[in-house]
Amino acid sequence: MAGHPRSEPRLTDPTEPETAEKHDFIREIVRRDLADGVYKSVVTRFPPEPNGYLHIGHAKSICLNFQIAAEFGGRCHLRFDDTNPTKEEEEYIEAIQRDVRWLGFDWGDHLHLTSDYFEQLFDWAIHLIEAGKAYVDDLSADEIRTYRGTLTEPGRDSPYRDRPVAESVDLFRRMRAGEFGDGEKVLRAKVDMASGNINLRDPVLYRVIHAAHPRTGSTWCIYPTYDFAHGQSDAIESITHSLCTLEFEDHRPLYDWFLDNLPVTARPRQYEFARLNLSYTVLSKRLLIQLVQEGHVEGWDDPRMPTIAGLRRRGVPPEAIRQFIASIGVAKANSVVDVAMLNHAIREVLNKKALRRMAVMRPLKVVIENFPEDQTDMLEAVNNPEDASAGVREVPFSREIYVERDDFMEHPPKKFFRLSPGREVRLRYAYFITCTDVIKNEAGEVVELHCTYDPATRGGNAPDGRKVKATLHWVSVAHAKPVEARLYDHLFSRPDPGADGPVLEDINPDALEVVRDCQAEPAVAETPADQPIQFERLGYFMPDPDSTTDLPVFNRTVGLRDGWARAQAKGKGAG
Ligand code: ATP
Ligand code: MG
Numbered sequence: 424m425a426g427h428p429r430s431e432p433r434l435t436d437p438t439e440p441e442t443a444e445k446h447d448f449i450r451e452i453v454r455r456d457l458a459d460g461v462y463k464s465v466v467t468r469f470p471p472e473p474n475g476y477l478h479i480g481h482a483k484s485i486c487l488n489f490q491i492a493a494e495f496g497g498r499c500h501l502r503f504d505d506t507n508p509t510k511e512e513e514e515y516i517e518a519i520q521r522d523v524r525w526l527g528f529d530w531g532d533h534l535h536l537t538s539d540y541f542e543q544l545f546d547w548a549i550h551l552i553e554a555g556k557a558y559v560d561d562l563s564a565d566e567i568r569t570y571r572g573t574l575t576e577p578g579r580d581s582p583y584r585d586r587p588v589a590e591s592v593d594l595f596r597r598m599r600a601g602e603f604g605d606g607e608k609v610l611r612a613k614v615d616m617a618s619g620n621i622n623l624r625d626p627v628l629y630r631v632i633h634a635a636h637p638r639t640g641s642t643w644c645i646y647p648t649y650d651f652a653h654g655q656s657d658a659i660e661s662i663t664h665s666l667c668t669l670e671f672e673d674h675r676p677l678y679d680w681f682l683d684n685l686p687v688t689a690r691p692r693q694y695e696f697a698r699l700n701l702s703y704t705v706l707s708k709r710l711l712i713q714l715v716q717e718g719h720v721e722g723w724d725d726p727r728m729p730t731i732a733g734l735r736r737r738g739v740p741p742e743a744i745r746q747f748i749a750s751i752g753v754a755k756a757n758s759v760v761d762v763a764m765l766n767h768a769i770r771e772v773l774n775k776k777a778l779r780r781m782a783v784m785r786p787l788k789v790v791i792e793n794f795p796e797d798q799t800d801m802l803e804a805v806n807n808p809e810d811a812s813a814g815v816r817e818v819p820f821s822r823e824i825y826v827e828r829d830d831f832m833e834h835p836p837k838k839f840f841r842l843s844p845g846r847e848v849r850l851r852y853a854y855f856i857t858c859t860d861v862i863k864n865e866a867g868e869v870v871e872l873h874c875t876y877d878p879a880t881r882g883g884n885a886p887d888g889r890k891v892k893a894t895l896h897w898v899s900v901a902h903a904k905p906v907e908a909r910l911y912d913h914l915f916s917r918p919d920p921g922a923d924g925p926v927l928e929d930i931n932p933d934a935l936e937v938v939r940d941c942q943a944e945p946a947v948a949e950t951p952a953d954q955p956i957q958f959e960r961l962g963y964f965m966p967d968p969d970s971t972t973d974l975p976v977f978n979r980t981v982g983l984r985d986g987w988a989r990a991q992a993k994g995k996g997a998g
Contacts, residue, residue, distance in 0.1 A: 444494075445490070448696075449487065449666060449694055449753055450491060452694060453495055454495075462663040464495070464496060464497045465491060465495045465497030466492070466498055466662050467488040467491055467497065467500070467662065468662050468665070469485050469488045469489065469499065469502070470653070470656075471503065471519050472504045472505070472506075472510075474507065474510040474511050475515060476519070476724075477731045479701060479706065479734065479744065479765070480729075482748055483753075486526070489523075489529075498530075499528070499530060500530055500534075500535055502536065502537065502656060503519070503537065503538075504653065505538045506538075506646050506647055511637055513637045518732065522735075527742075533660075538636060538638045540656055543655075544647050544652060547655060547685050547686075548647075550686065551628075553588060558581075559594040559598070559608055560583045560608065562581050563606060567609070572616070574621070577616065579616060581625070594608060595629070598629065599644070601633070606630070606631065609628075609629060609630050611628060612626050612628055614626070629645045629651070632645070650678070650681075654679075654682055655681060655687065657691040658688070659687075661689040662689070662691040665678075666696060668695060668698040669697055669698065669755065678693050679693075696754065697753075697754055697756055700759040702761050703914065704915060705914075705920055705921070706729060726738075726909070727934045729914070736965075737965065737978050737980050739769050743771070744768075747764065747769075750768060751764070762913065766981045766985070766986070767985055769963070769981045770963070770981060773957070773963040773980065774957075775809050776807075776955050778806050779805065779959055780950075781804075781818065781958065782941050782943035783826060783827050783896065783898050785827060785938070786825035786826075786898075789873075790823055790872070790873050791823070791876045792859070794821070794822040794876055799902075800821075802818050802819075802881070803818075804817070818852060818944050819899045819945065824898060825897060825900060825942050830893075830895045833869060840893045841895060842856075842858050843858060848891050849893065849894040851883065852883060853882075854876040854877060854883070855885060858873070858874050860872070896958075898942045900942075904945055904975070907941065907975070907977070908941045908976075909935060909936070910936040910938060911978070912934045912936075913934060914930065916930070943958075943975075951966075960983070962981060963982075965978050
């Protein structure tokens with residue numbers, strides 16, 4: 424078969440443009456359908472239920488649906504599958520639109536809601552009853568479950584299965600009119616109680632739910648199930664390829680059954696692909712809601728969250744998400760993708776976009792004894808070595824600077840090449856300095872270093888060609904701006920949360936580290952809200968909305984070391 428599904432995720436060449444032609448089994452189907460004239464143009468949809476925020480798993484579905492529409496000259500709808508008023512909220516409807524747009528996609532005029540089709544769906548339910556293919560059942564939810572049978576045992580008919588058509592029509596209308604309480608009656612399709620596919624054992628089409636709906640208010644007190652609403656909504660919108668995740672594979676016969684038995688004017692087809700799972704996190708809306716509601720995180724946009732809003736706040740660019748999704752491909756085998764792959768894509772994009780700046784996370788003061796007291800040198804520094812158009816800036820240098828506490832060791836082991844007594848190192852863009860003295864407090868802790876500098880090394884090179892083994896970042900004390908840095912680790916402490924006990928017990932208590940007294944070069948204070956920054960040697964950072972004029976706050980999006988690239992290089996036998 425053409426377009427044989429790939430089961431192993433493949434990493435595309437990061438230099439491959441985002442527009443490179445994509446190949447997978449779904450695109451092969453679309454290509455063939457268009458070539459064979461099955462459809463004139465392709466229409467897809469992304470159908471979130473507005474009962475939570477979108478996560479990176481949804482991004483896979485969003486990219487697939489919107490990109491296929493774009494690649495084949497069709498269109499993609501955004502449809503809210505709002506059939507369960509007890510869990511759905513207007514806040515989610517707005518957040519989902521914001522997130523899809525931010526990911527770079529546009530549904531044009533095609534923003535739809537399943538609730539817009541409630542009247543049509545009701546009529547179609549009546550149509551099925553009148554055709555003898557649906558009935559009102561008085562069994563309770565528990566009884567229905569018992570009657571349904573198991574994988575090995577056929578189901579049993581409900582005693583109401585053969586109630587007269589007219590009676591079912593009347594009861595169904597009275598269900599709508601509000602004559603019955605929640606759970607008292609349901610409408611079921613009359614398919615096959617002995618089917619090997621449990622989904623076909625007279626599935627429920629409508630249930631009574633006396634709850635206000637975010638859009639239709641109290642107009643309805645009966646609501647269609649996902650199964651009854653989804654395919655028909657696809658048909659109403661003339662969707663051609665209805666793409667969903669594998670757990671719906673067993674629902675496809677039912678999807679087709681409704682379309683075969685209703686006077687619909689379009690004939691969509693459902694295709695299933697594997698959901699995205701990511702290591703060290705969870706992509707289940709139920710669990711994400713729990714994390715938010717129980718206060719395990721600060722909210723839906725907490726940068727620890729795998730939500731689109733969380734990733735955005737952490738500083739992940741939308742291109743990186745699209746690049747990541749492209750790199751994992753689309754297949755039919757479920758798998759867990761290594762989060763290192765996402766981080767790799769993030770670094771690839773940020774490396775090109777981020778302005779380089781210097782900040783010291785855990786400051787240690789250094790006095791340069793032979794540097795004049797009231798002198799400030801303005802030293803030129805490149806803003807982005809990957810992008811000449813980003814230009815240069817001047818960084819002030821003076822007699823007192825901060826360096827990173829970790830960059831000094833009084834008694835260094837063999838492989839430590841940074842600052843220690845008597846050792847010469849380079850200060851980035853500035854000078855060579857040599858440590859001459861270590862000042863300690865009463866507790867014996869190092870509180871200050873004294874150094875000398877070599878004025879001939881301005882810019883960071885010695886005219887006599889002598890070498891140093893380390894280059895440190897630094898910030899001038901007199902010019903330093905305080906900033907807060909928020910450092911993130913995985914939300915869960917194991918790659919497969921919940922595999923070995925309750926999932927919430929695997930939450931990583933150290934997923935957020937707040938570093939309060941960082942010191943940054945002055946240019947940092949002018950960072951626009953959406954400008955990614957690389958603090959040299961520390962990682963990629965993004966301003967957080969919690970920033971104030973006095974204290975800018977930066978989220979570390981990702982560190983600089985690329986575990987994924989290193990593993991790939993090793994795997995390829997580079998050594
Ligand atoms: P629920 O837990 O409520 O079923 P869901 O995660 O399936 O939630 P929906 O709002 O129903 O969320 O999903 C919208 C679309 O996104 C569906 O087509 C679904 O198949 C797809 N989707 C959801 N999660 C993933 C995932 N992890 N990977 C790929 N697609 C996904
Ligand atoms: Mg779902």
